[in-house]
Amino acid sequence: MTGPGSQVVRLPSADEVAARVAGDVLALLRDAQASGRDPHLVLTGGSISRKVHAAMAAADEGPDWARVGFWWGDERYVAGDDEERNAGQAWEDLLARVPVDAERVHAMPAADDDYLDVEAAAWAHGEELSAAMPSVSDGEPWFDVLMLGIGPDGHCASLFPGRGEVESEAVVLAVRDSPKPPPVRITMGMATLRRARHVVFVATGEEKADAVARSVAGGALRETPAAGPRGLESTTWYVDDPAGARL
Numbered sequence: 001m002t003g004p005g006s007q008v009v010r011l012p013s014a015d016e017v018a019a020r021v022a023g024d025v026l027a028l029l030r031d032a033q034a035s036g037r038d039p040h041l042v043l044t045g046g047s048i049s050r051k052v053h054a055a056m057a058a059a060d061e062g063p064d065w066a067r068v069g070f071w072w073g074d075e076r077y078v079a080g081d082d083e084e085r086n087a088g089q090a091w092e093d094l095l096a097r098v099p100v101d102a103e104r105v106h107a108m109p110a111a112d113d114d115y116l117d118v119e120a121a122a123w124a125h126g127e128e129l130s131a132a133m134p135s136v137s138d139g140e141p142w143f144d145v146l147m148l149g150i151g152p153d154g155h156c157a158s159l160f161p162g163r164g165e166v167e168s169e170a171v172v173l174a175v176r177d178s179p180k181p182p183p184v185r186i187t188m189g190m191a192t193l194r195r196a197r198h199v200v201f202v203a204t205g206e207e208k209a210d211a212v213a214r215s216v217a218g219g220a221l222r223e224t225p226a227a228g229p230r231g232l233e234s235t236t237w238y239v240d241d242p243a244g245a246r247l
């Protein structure tokens with residue numbers, strides 16, 4: 001493992017992983033608010049994240065939800081009401097179930113928003129994100145917690161192995177011909193995924209075991225994008241036994 005505060009939390013089942021991630025993330029958000037910060041949380045897409053979001057919504061003790069900013073590490077560039085949208089799933093599982101301030105929920109653009117193309121939409125979201133965060137020169141992290149799933153091929157967000165996007169300097173960028181459908185996406189760039197105090201990877205299922213091992217070990221980003229993101233204060237991999245089998 002590389003970077004400060006790296007650890008693996010391995011639990012028997014996906015449900016136990018989701019419950020533990022939800023509890024730990026909510027505690028980090030409460031800690032940030034106790035320190036006087038309005039925290040920013042980056043959500044991810046994928047199946048295990050839906051379990052995590054539902055567990056967060058059901059928790060007895062949440063943060064002051066109205067003072068949490070929400071962002072996404074990536075999004076599918078489809079119509080805003082398409083069930084494939086990560087934002088739509090997060091609203092269904094979490095955001096509509098707790099008292100968030102909708103003004104602080106920053107969904108990535110949808111294909112039926114008013115942008116010329118996905119590149120223009122990605123650029124605009126990058127501008128929105130950059131304007132909302134302290135400048136890099138302040139050395140301040142942008143996010144308090146950044147959640148990421150891991151694909152069987154070692155992708156995270158919509159940064160896929162063997163593709164140029166992994167090395168992009170862009171804050172947010174467009175992805176076409178994604179190996180994971182749907183094919184057109186928007187994703188935070190790798191540098192942006194490294195601007196969180198706490199990075200939280202969540203992966204379950206035996207098909208993730210190799211990718212999880214490569215993410216934890218670190219290594220060539222082009223081969224394993226999930227080896228790239230690390231928290232400025234901590235990086236934690238939450239895995240079930242099958243996904244942690246090669247650690």
Ligand code: 6PG
Pocket residue numbers: 044045046047048049074075076086148149150151155156157158180
């Ligand atoms: C997406 C996700 C993607 C996902 C991984 C893991 O929009 O598809 O952001 O990066 O997190 O593919 O997905 P699963 O948890 O469903 O395996």
